[in-house]
Amino acid sequence: MAKDSFVEIAQKAKTAAKKATTLTTKTKNFALLNIVQKLEANKNRIFDANQKDLNAAQKLLSSGEISQALFNRLKLDENKMRDMIQGVKDIAQLDDPIGKVLLKRELDEGLILTKVSCPIGVLGIIFEARPDVITQICALAIKSSNAVILKGGKESINTNRMIMSVIQEALDLTESFPKNMLNQVFSRDDVNEMLKQDKYIDLIIPRGGNNLVKFIKENTKIPVLGHADGICHIFVDKFADYEKAEKIIIDSKTQYPSACNSVETLIIHNEFKYKDKLIKHIQNSGVEVRFTPESWHKEYSDKILACKFVNSLEEAIEHINNFSSGHTEAIITEDTINAQIFMDSVDSAGVYHNVSTRFADGFRYGFGAEVGISTNKTHARGPVGLEGLTIYKYNIQGNGNIVKDYVEGIKTFKHKDLF
Amino acid sequence: MAKDSFVEIAQKAKTAAKKATTLTTKTKNFALLNIVQKLEANKNRIFDANQKDLNAAQKLLSSGEISQALFNRLKLDENKMRDMIQGVKDIAQLDDPIGKVLLKRELDEGLILTKVSCPIGVLGIIFEARPDVITQICALAIKSSNAVILKGGKESINTNRMIMSVIQEALDLTESFPKNMLNQVFSRDDVNEMLKQDKYIDLIIPRGGNNLVKFIKENTKIPVLGHADGICHIFVDKFADYEKAEKIIIDSKTQYPSACNSVETLIIHNEFKYKDKLIKHIQNSGVEVRFTPESWHKEYSDKILACKFVNSLEEAIEHINNFSSGHTEAIITEDTINAQIFMDSVDSAGVYHNVSTRFADGFRYGFGAEVGISTNKTHARGPVGLEGLTIYKYNIQGNGNIVKDYVEGIKTFKHKDLF
Numbered sequence: 001m002a003k004d005s006f007v008e009i010a011q012k013a014k015t016a017a018k019k020a021t022t023l024t025t026k027t028k029n030f031a032l033l034n035i036v037q038k039l040e041a042n043k044n045r046i047f048d049a050n051q052k053d054l055n056a057a058q059k060l061l062s063s064g065e066i067s068q069a070l071f072n073r074l075k076l077d078e079n080k081m082r083d084m085i086q087g088v089k090d091i092a093q094l095d096d097p098i099g100k101v102l103l104k105r106e107l108d109e110g111l112i113l114t115k116v117s118c119p120i121g122v123l124g125i126i127f128e129a130r131p132d133v134i135t136q137i138c139a140l141a142i143k144s145s146n147a148v149i150l151k152g153g154k155e156s157i158n159t160n161r162m163i164m165s166v167i168q169e170a171l172d173l174t175e176s177f178p179k180n181m182l183n184q185v186f187s188r189d190d191v192n193e194m195l196k197q198d199k200y201i202d203l204i205i206p207r208g209g210n211n212l213v214k215f216i217k218e219n220t221k222i223p224v225l226g227h228a229d230g231i232c233h234i235f236v237d238k239f240a241d242y243e244k245a246e247k248i249i250i251d252s253k254t255q256y257p258s259a260c261n262s263v264e265t266l267i268i269h270n271e272f273k274y275k276d277k278l279i280k281h282i283q284n285s286g287v288e289v290r291f292t293p294e295s296w297h298k299e300y301s302d303k304i305l306a307c308k309f310v311n312s313l314e315e316a317i318e319h320i321n322n323f324s325s326g327h328t329e330a331i332i333t334e335d336t337i338n339a340q341i342f343m344d345s346v347d348s349a350g351v352y353h354n355v356s357t358r359f360a361d362g363f364r365y366g367f368g369a370e371v372g373i374s375t376n377k378t379h380a381r382g383p384v385g386l387e388g389l390t391i392y393k394y395n396i397q398g399n400g401n402i403v404k405d406y407v408e409g410i411k412t413f414k415h416k417d418l419f
Numbered sequence: 420m421a422k423d424s425f426v427e428i429a430q431k432a433k434t435a436a437k438k439a440t441t442l443t444t445k446t447k448n449f450a451l452l453n454i455v456q457k458l459e460a461n462k463n464r465i466f467d468a469n470q471k472d473l474n475a476a477q478k479l480l481s482s483g484e485i486s487q488a489l490f491n492r493l494k495l496d497e498n499k500m501r502d503m504i505q506g507v508k509d510i511a512q513l514d515d516p517i518g519k520v521l522l523k524r525e526l527d528e529g530l531i532l533t534k535v536s537c538p539i540g541v542l543g544i545i546f547e548a549r550p551d552v553i554t555q556i557c558a559l560a561i562k563s564s565n566a567v568i569l570k571g572g573k574e575s576i577n578t579n580r581m582i583m584s585v586i587q588e589a590l591d592l593t594e595s596f597p598k599n600m601l602n603q604v605f606s607r608d609d610v611n612e613m614l615k616q617d618k619y620i621d622l623i624i625p626r627g628g629n630n631l632v633k634f635i636k637e638n639t640k641i642p643v644l645g646h647a648d649g650i651c652h653i654f655v656d657k658f659a660d661y662e663k664a665e666k667i668i669i670d671s672k673t674q675y676p677s678a679c680n681s682v683e684t685l686i687i688h689n690e691f692k693y694k695d696k697l698i699k700h701i702q703n704s705g706v707e708v709r710f711t712p713e714s715w716h717k718e719y720s721d722k723i724l725a726c727k728f729v730n731s732l733e734e735a736i737e738h739i740n741n742f743s744s745g746h747t748e749a750i751i752t753e754d755t756i757n758a759q760i761f762m763d764s765v766d767s768a769g770v771y772h773n774v775s776t777r778f779a780d781g782f783r784y785g786f787g788a789e790v791g792i793s794t795n796k797t798h799a800r801g802p803v804g805l806e807g808l809t810i811y812k813y814n815i816q817g818n819g820n821i822v823k824d825y826v827e828g829i830k831t832f833k834h835k836d837l838f
Contacts, residue, residue, distance in 0.1 A: 018740055022763045105785055111774065113784055120796050121766070202796040223642065223797045244819035251821035321437055343814050344441050347540070355530065355817035364825070365532055365813070366524055366834035377539050377621040378642045379798040382813045394784070394801045395762050398774035400663035402670035406783070415785035 006193035009149060010122065010200035012180040017121045017147035019178035025096040028142055031177050032092040034170035035139065039085050042166045049162035050076040050131065057155055066155065069258065073130045074155055084132040087369060091139040094368045097386040098145045104419035108411060112397045112418070117390045119145040121202035124194045125371070126151045126216065128208040131159035136369055138167050138182050144389035149183045149201065151191055153208075160184065195220035205384075207372050210299070225384060227375040229299050229325035230260030232357045235316040235342065236278065237333035238269040244354055245278055245332045249305075250285045251356040252330070258301040260373060261328050261350075261360040265296055265306040267316045279307065296323050313338050317345045324348055326375040328360040349375055349382035425612035428568060429541065429619035431599040436540045436566040438597035444515040447561055450596050451511040453589035454558065458504050461585045468581035469495040469550065476574055485574065488677065492549045493574055503551040506788060510558040513787045516805040517564045523838035527830060531816045531837070536809045538564040540621035543613045544790070545570045545635065547627035550578035555788055557586050557601050563808035568602045568620065570610055572627075579603065614639035624803075626791050629718070644803060646794040648718050648744035649679030651776045654735040654761065655697065656752035657688040663773055664697060664751045668724075669704045670775040671749070677720040679792060680747050680769075680779040684715055684725040686735045698726065715742050732757050736764045743767055745794040747779040768794055768801035 004012070039046070057074055060066040076084075103115035123146050127133050134152055141148040152160040164184045171177050185194070194201060195216065204224045206216045213228040234252060236245050252263035266282075266289075268275050279289055288304045295306035296319075310316045320329050328350035331342040339353040350360045360383065362370025367385030374380050380388035405411040423431070458465070476493055479485040495503075522534035542565050546552050553571055560567040571579040583603050590596050604613070613620060614635065623643045625632045632647040653671060655664050671682035685701075685708075687694050698708055707723045714725035715738075729735045739748050747769035750761040758772040769779045779802065781789025786804030793799050799807030824830040 018764065018766060021766065022760075107778070107783065107785065111778075118766075217640065221636065223795075225797075241819070247819055247821055251823050255821070255823050255826065339816075341441075345437065347437060347440065347537075348812065350813045350815070352815040353817065354819055355815045356821045358822035359526070359530075359815055359820070360813075364526065364822070364832065366526065366832065376642075377810050378644075381810050391796050391800050393767065394769045394779075396769070396771040396774045396778055397758075398772065400660070400666055400773055401778070402666055402674070402775045403777035403783070404670050404674050407674065413783065413785065 010197045013122045013147040014200045016178045016180040020145040029092045031174040038166050038170040049158040052158040084135045088139045097390050106416040111401050114395045117392050122147045124201045124204040126206045128153040131156040147181045151185050198222045225374050230327045231264045231325040233265045233320045233329040234263050235267045235331045238271040239335040240332040242274045248356050263357050270309050328357045429616045432541045432566040433619045435597045435599040439564040448511045450593040457585050457589040468577040471577040503554045507558045516809050525835040530820050533814045536811050541566045543568050543620045543623040545625045547572040550575040566600045570604050617641045644793050649746045650683045650744040652684045652739045652748040653682050654686045654750045657690040658754040659751040661693045667775050689728050747776045
């Protein structure tokens with residue numbers, strides 16, 4: 001059988017997405033539980049495929065073409081496999097995000113408006129090395145009744161192929177599950193094609209480095225959900241508690257320095273009494289502190305922290321709103337009024353008081369799973385779970401009602417909320 | 420004083436938007452009521468300005484450069500002025516869409532996550548001739564705490580300038596209302612500049628013809644909310660009630676043929692007994708019925724209706740999902756199962772049963788006002804009122820909480836919803 005072109009894949013995905021709008025919760029959860037079983041039964045085939053990727057990656061690691069960190073992310077061990085399978089079980093347990101009645105209003109007697117959640121359609125998802133991501137995204141797509149076209153990192157190609165084939169086996173066993181809901185493409189050319197298919201693809205979600213996300217945002221008319229930079233700030237107010245400040249800053253910077261929710265810039269009020277001690281203790285924890293203005297623009301993703309002193313809360317807020325990437329920022333203070341001003345005035349997806357920036361995460365928020373973190377100002381912001389993969393439609397149920405009657409004043413609207 | 424460049428206007432709007440995040444409901448409503456007073460007190464100045472536009476338009480009308488319909492939309496009479504002022508009063512009465520708690524969750528003891536609605540930032544709004552639109556958009560922007568940059572049609576330039584200057588007088592009287600919240604630009608070059616300013620403008624809403632909306636969507640990286648085509652369908656099922664079908668089709672086509680929610684294509688089940696009578700009656704109401712496949716792609720905005728016969732509900736749904744612009748579609752049937760299949764399977768912003776497509780409208784839905792109708796699959800779909808001009812942020816309130824404790828298993832999340 002000849003291989004489908006990207007456009008053919010996208011067309012078939014669109015057809016599948018249309019069929020998926022009538023999928024029942026029962027069918028979707030049954031599909032997810034079939035996936036759990038099939039993954040468990042085929043662990044060794046997946047490990048073998050992963051070993052092939054690791055063998056190829058080992059050579060790239062030796063020649064310095066990939067980092068140890070990427071190699072580690074690529075490796076699928078028993079623990080990651082267990083978490084990956086548990087993730088699918090968890091998503092089966094979550095409420096169905098589709099078919100929720102968001103508004104029910106009697107426009108007039110016998111004329112009922114209902115706003116009901118529905119899937120977006122076809123999602124294009126582009127992600128880098130971690131092969132466990134593919135399972136999570138497929139499970140989220142199934143639960144939210146969206147079709148997906150996935151393009152994973154080339155380093156994990158064998159693992160991704162095997163996982164998708166196991167998942168597809170599970171779906172083939174699921175009665176009345178549409179064909180072509182989950183699709184995978186492999187080449188850079190496919191990414192370029194994906195960005196052009198605004199007729200078939202409704203939303204693109206890139207998960208990966210800065211350059212990938214920027215490239216995608218600049219080269220498509222399709223809405224893109226995600227974040228490029230993660231330049232998070234912590235402001236230590238004049239009224240900060242020293243112990244909390246130290247603990248939160250060190251957690252935010254060192255707990256996982258390459259995460260997008262790690263702090264990159266520390267802003268300290270000049271009148272904070274313990275500022276010298278604070279900086280010394282941060283440095284003692286193995287963090288390099290930089291005081292040059294150039295550092296304010298940078299996402300180090302490493303144990304490096306930019307630092308700036310300010311004379312007021314307002315100056316701190318202004319700096320953050322100018323330099324932040326809109327991801328997550330925190331204030332450390334015992335003054336509740338200052339905290340409230342900060343929370344109201346800082347324009348980011350997450351704005352925290354006396355808390356580490358590392359809490360910005362779908363699992364920690366209790367969403368069960370996430371497709372990524374958005375710094376967009378429309379559709380979905382912050383960690384995006386199932387809800388961010390839905391939109392809504394308006395249904396009206398009537399009995400021959402016409403607008404002429406209302407325009408001519410023969411009838412008038414009631415607008416009585418029933419829900 | 421030198422005139423600001425577009426970039427300077429956009430920068431100042433962004434600064435205003437940041438200040439606006441802390442506007443209270445009281446201040447916003449006070450501003451709206453000041454606008455009501457000022458509009459009432461300055462009616463004659465606005466009518467005079469409108470007369471200037473009408474004089475210029477009269478020449479264009481005589482030479483055939485503009486249509487009678489455009490001329491009529493341009494004219495601001497006592498009735499339109501009254502409705503325009505009432506519209507501002509109505510928006511003052513609506514609930515504040517900002518600061519709403521959408522989720523409140525105890526992540527752990529003393530660690531509270533709150534999802535709270537907030538403004539989007541700076542809206543770029545491009546609209547055609549109707550000068551009463553400007554007041555409605557300014558009122559919606561104020562109530563939703565967004566800054567706006569407005570570009571109206573050149574035909575109404577004098578009216579728009581005068582209305583904005585009266586509104587600005589009212590805002591100058593409103594204590595603690597930020598400067599530069601409402602901005603107006605006038606030239607085509609300004610539109611081109613607007614489309615480039617993704618650093619300062621968060622959302623563009625075009626209100627106008629097909630070509631305007633398509634041009635904007637193809638020439639900006641900023642999210643665009645709106646609709647280009649409005650190709651709405653009505654499907655007359657085998658089990659349709661004849662009286663309802665006739666009444667609904669004639670209302671949907673003739674009540675206001677140039678509206679985007681007017682029906683453009685009629686699909687009739689071949690086994691519908693009264694199909695010949697139905698077509699004859701539609702023709703007798705002054706509507707031209709066309710049976711060629713070319714007509715299925717067209718938005719006539721006139722008393723012309725494309726027509727197709729199908730052999731099944733499924734064929735009708737497939738045709739609609741292929742040819743529709745995703746605006747509004749209706750089924751006429753007495754069969755509730757067929758109605759439900761249609762409502763679930765048709766992928767449009769509005770899907771109706773036994774109701775005229777002309778109901779697709781923010782006022783008729785009870786939203787009080789609308790900035791437009793969206794056929795997007797993300798952010799907001801269908802008639803967009805205040806809610807579509809908001810996004811949310813996540814706040815976390817803690818007391819020195821760090822992620823390390825949860826990663827290392829010292830603490831575990833509770834995830835208990837408080838709201």
